[in-house]
Amino acid sequence: MEKKPRGPPTNLSLSSSSSLLSFSLSSSPLSSPPMAILLVLFFFVAAIPSVPPVLAAPASSTAVSFTPQDNFLIDSGSVANTTHSDGRVFISDQTFGKYYSSQGRDVLITVPSADVPSRIYLSARVFIQEAVYTFHMARPGWHWIRLHFFAFNNTEFILENAKFSVMTDSLVLLHEFTIDASATNTTKWFFKEYLVNVTAERLSLKFVPVKGAPAFVNAIEVVSAPDILVTDIGSTLFPVAQYNGLVTQSYQTVYRLNVGGPQLTSRNDTLGRTWTSDGQYLQPKVSGNNVSVAPSVIKYPEGGSPLIAPQSVYASAVEMATANVADPNFNVTWNLEIDLSYQYLIRLHFCDIISKTLDDLYFNVYINGKMAISGLDLSTLTGGLATAYYKDFVVNSTMISTPLSIQIGPMNQGTGAKNAIINGLEVLKMNNSVGSLDGEYGVDGRSLGGVNKGTVAAVGFAMMFGAFVGLGAMAFKWQKRPQDWQKRNSFSSWLLPLHAGDTSFMSSKNSLGSRKSQFFSSTTGLGRYFSFAELSEATKNWDANAVIGVGGFGNVYIGEIDDGATKVAVKRGNPQSEQGINEFQTEIQILSKLRHRHLVSLIGYCDENTEMILVYEFMSNGPLRDHLYGKDLPSLTWKQRLEICIGAARGLHYLHTGAAQGIIHRDVKTTNILLDDNFIAKMADFGLSKDAPTGSEQHVSTAVKGSFGYLDPEYFRKQQLTDKSDVYSFGVVLFEVLCARPALNPALPREQVNLAEWGMQWKRKGLLEKIIDPHLIGNINLESMKKFAEAAEKCLADYGVDRPTMGDVLWNLEYALQLQEASSQGKAEDENKALAATAAPAPAPISTPDNHPNALPEQSRTPKEVQAVDEHSGTAMFAQFAALNGR
CATH class of the missing domain: 3.30.200.20 (Phosphorylase Kinase; domain 1)
Incomplete structure (x- = not known):
């Protein structure tokens, strides 16, 4: 595919006349100008031909426009206003020069013509010393800042040798930036785009040349952006959780791809953005097919907006190239180079434009090989086909490698089409802790290490000396910690x-x-x-x-x-x-x-x-996990493990049924099951809990929260929380208790990383005893283990409707305990030779702490009785527990 030159993004504008007027009024002093100036300005504005607004979506029922309250478009170095190729008018910075100041000489340079997409690149202002542009804001909020550069030939300055920094009052945009032709394109024109949440009444852009080299800029845009563009909440990966605080960050656009479609310029976008084609990043290209529909068929769900992305983006996509073969089983991959010094906001755009019916397409999405979305079901999330949907992820790049890879692949669940699609992709760099989007130093000179830039050389020797002292102090402090500190x-x-x-x-x-x-x-x-x-x-x-x-x-x-x-x-x-x-x-x-x-x-x-x-x-014995692995504590017996699981199940069962409105825990795991002096289990950590649905509602729609490895895949896929989500997590806990290993262990071979999947594989093979905790071998009744594993397997069903209630799980665990106790009793009697081999009486029913009747152990039942219990799966027989109340 021929690599297309990257087009410049453009800003939000009403028309050439309104653009000029908004700039002049917002830039005027508080006192009224003389009438003569007003008349000149009026006739000057009236003489400019009007152009259509560019902030409109393609004609459709979902057409939308956005009017920016701040709309500063400046053609730096030009002596007259310049009309962009998309119709927007850029004002000469000579016209309103009082909002520009310089500490020294600056030069206006031009070139008659060049291979550029707009005439705004044909002039530039060159700075020899520090210079500042100041903009008075009409309203706070999100603003685009776009800086346009074209290093054209000039007799006085070699712009390709420019080296400079650009910053606001609190944010570094560029630090000692150089014009590297290899990093842009062969035509040498390019732009830098930022999205900044402006909270002050003024915004200053400061250009600081590095000594001996010039600084320059061809054009500047400072334009309001809608509040809905970035909301406060996203999702994190590794592990999956909710991220709060997106509105406190600043962003630089690194990639904005129209996947499966052509490049879209500012004339085609709802907010003056540029979307490049994804072809050069798709690896290998033969793995994906481009598909498209008419933009007019694209719909937006309630709360959605074309301002997030225009219909043209959602109207094209890439699907699996061999999706029609007998058994497609591969991922389609996009590789993107990023700077691993930053966090990134990754926005993925989806729209099902390939399915003929609802609920036919389920697929997985991966970010650098990690599951980001499991079983994405677009028709359920949006309520229809050809309906826009997007998802934001915050990725700490120190936990991934370069290049950043975005992958889609089939879910292979046995139903629906085996295919996967994606329509758009945005990667935005987030500012670091010192407020920089380029480099380790903030506006005030602080570095990421906390040292002011101007003092680095002076303190170098002191740091070396302090390192030796610090190591000694650390060693002394470590020795003073108690032995059980960790x-x-x-x-x-x-x-x-x-x-x-x-x-x-x-x-x-x-x-x-x-x-x-x-x-x-x-x-x-x-x-x-x-x-x-x-x-x-x-x-x-x-x-x-x-x-x-x-x-x-x-x-x-x-x-x-x-x-x-x-x-x-x-x-x-x-x-x-x-x-x-x-x-x-x-x-x-x-x-x-x-x-x-x-x-x-x-x-x-x-x-x-x-x-x-x-x-x-005080729970003296701490979390259950510490007694299973990792802490070198005495191993729990199988009976102890069963009793602990039963206690936790009782706590969860009471949460689900014991209050007027049930409660969903939402973070069931072995660290949230605590043990007291007598190893009585108690559920803890209800910070993520939710009230269960009431009335006709079957679920609670909510952002996915919980702990990776324990998350219900159906909840993860549909963002619909039910009490069966707790049941799934408890199933993982049961396997963790049986196998004494973490729910997730990336250090293991791929097939063993996820405990739930690994345990289910061995359960279906009938060889579960091969992977259990070695401490249990020879000390566990196989029938008890079988009943326990059956309960875990039912908990881990793919769909919540197929999972048991916590009451059913509790019944099966108590039955497994009876089998273990009956087995232990039989062994003791054999050792004491107190029971004749041919006439051993059936063990009496075991009473439980809640004094509920228990079924007889399986060994003492007739085959008919055992079959009746298994057919009920505990549901009907657990009716006796319906009145179970908390104490």
């Missing part, structure tokens, strides 16, 4: 709240300090009130060595109250942690309704001054 500082959310009476205090969304008065009072039913002094004493003045858990809310400390008689866990909120505080509040809201022996209990609280502290029972 265990006690694991990233487990140990203790969470259970009971609070009044939830009205949750209405405030301000900072922690201002929130205090609404959050706690002595009448909220949060239990015992503690003074701050009491809790400081209990935690030895918040000793760092007393930290037993770390979360987004702050730290959890072990403490002793009542003169050391009672150990507690003290969760102290961090005022700067807004995200953690939100989850902190959710725990209170959810669990204020509940009390159960298998949920961690709240003891009391402190609301003194601006503090927000909760006190819980």
Whole structure:
């Protein structure tokens, strides 16, 4: 495919006349100009021929336009206004020169003609010393900043040797930038596009030449962008979670691809953007086929908008090139070079323009080989065919390699078409921690390492000397840590709240300090009130060595109250942690309704001054995971594991059914199952919990949250949460208990990475005993293991409707416990020779902590009885548990 030159993006404009007028009025001083100037300006504007607006979508029922309140278009170096090829008028910076200032000499240069897409590239302003453009904003919010460059030949300056920086008051756009022809295209013209959330009344663009080299610019755009263009929430990968804070970032456009279609210029886009063709990035090209439909057939869902991407983008796509062969099983890949020093916002655009019927296309999306979307079902998400959909991902590039790869491939689920598509792709670089989009230094000279640029040379020797001192201090500090420091500082959310009476205090969304008065009072039913002094004493003045858990809310400390008689866990909120505080509040809201022996209990609280502290029972044996692997603790027996799983299942069953409105935990995993002194299991960490649907609703539509490896694939695919999502996660927990290994382990061979998939493979082979925890071999009843594995397998069904309830799971686990106990009892009796081999009586039913009747062990039943139980799968027989209530 012939590589097309990259066209310049253009801005949002009403018309040539309105563009000029908006610039002149927004740039005028506060005092009224003389009438003569107004008359001249009026006739000058009236003389300019009007042109159609460029901010309109292609004609259709979804046509939309956007009128930018700030619309500065400047042709730098020109002595007259210039009309862009798309009809927009760029104003000469000579016309409004008082908004431009320079500390030294600058030169206006022009070239009569050149192979460029617009005449704005035929003039330039060259800076010898620092220069500033200042723009007065009509409104805050998102703004495009586009800088246009063309290093044309000039007798006085060799523009290809230019080297300079460009920055705003708080953001570095370019740092010691050089014109590298090999990085642009053969015609040497190019542009840099940024998306910045402007919050001040003025925006300054400062050009700073590097000594001995010039700086220059051909044209500048500063134009308002719609608020919906970037919302605050996206998704992260590795692991999958929600990312908050997109509106606080600034962005540089690295790639914007019209996948499967031609290049789209500013005349074709709803916001003056340029979309390049994807052909040069598709590897290999034969793996994908271009498909397209008429743009007019593209629809947008409720809440969607052509401002996100025009119909022309969604009207073309790339699908699998051999999708019609007998068994397609490959991915279509786009490789994109990126700078691994930054995070990136990756926006993927999809629109099903190939299916003939609904629910026929399911496919997977990968980012650098990692699953980004599993089983993408566009017709369910959008409610129809040919309907636009996009998804934002935030990727920390230090966790991936270059080039960045975007892949689509078939789901191979046995139903529907085996195909995959993608319509558009955007990659936006995010500013780093010092506010730079180019290099390690911020506007104030700070580097990513925290050192001011001007002091680097001066402190070099001191840093070398300090390194030796620091190493010694670190070694001394490490020796002073307690031996179990690593265990006690694991990233487990140990203790969470259970009971609070009044939830009205949750209405405030301000900072922690201002929130205090609404959050706690002595009448909220949060239990015992503690003074701050009491809790400081209990935690030895918040000793760092007393930290037993770390979360987004702050730290959890072990403490002793009542003169050391009672150990507690003290969760102290961090005022700067807004995200953690939100989850902190959710725990209170959810669990204020509940009390159960298998949920961690709240003891009391402190609301003194601006503090927000909760006190819980101390779970001395920590999370279940620590007793399975990784901590070198004594191995749990099979009976202990069954009892722990039963306790956790009871807690989840009560969450789903014990309140007037059920609750979905949404983060079931082995670190959230805590063990007390007697290894009684209690569910914890309700920061992600959601109320279950009520009435006719079957699910809760919500962003995907949870822990990678435990996520329900149906919830991940459809973003529809049900209590069966908890059931799926619990199925992963059951395999984790049986095999004593993590849910995900990337260090293992590919087929073993995902525990759920690996365990299911061996279960179906009937060889599950080959992969169980070696500590269990010879100590586990195979029938008990079989019943346990059957329960896990049912939990991991692909579709929620095929999974059991937590009540059914609980029944099967208790049955597995009876089989294990009966087997152990039989072994003991054989060893004591207390039972005749030919007349062994059937073991009596085992009573459980909840005093519910239990089925007889399978060994003592007739074949007919056993068959009846299996056919019921626990559903009907579990009716006796329907009245199970919390304690």
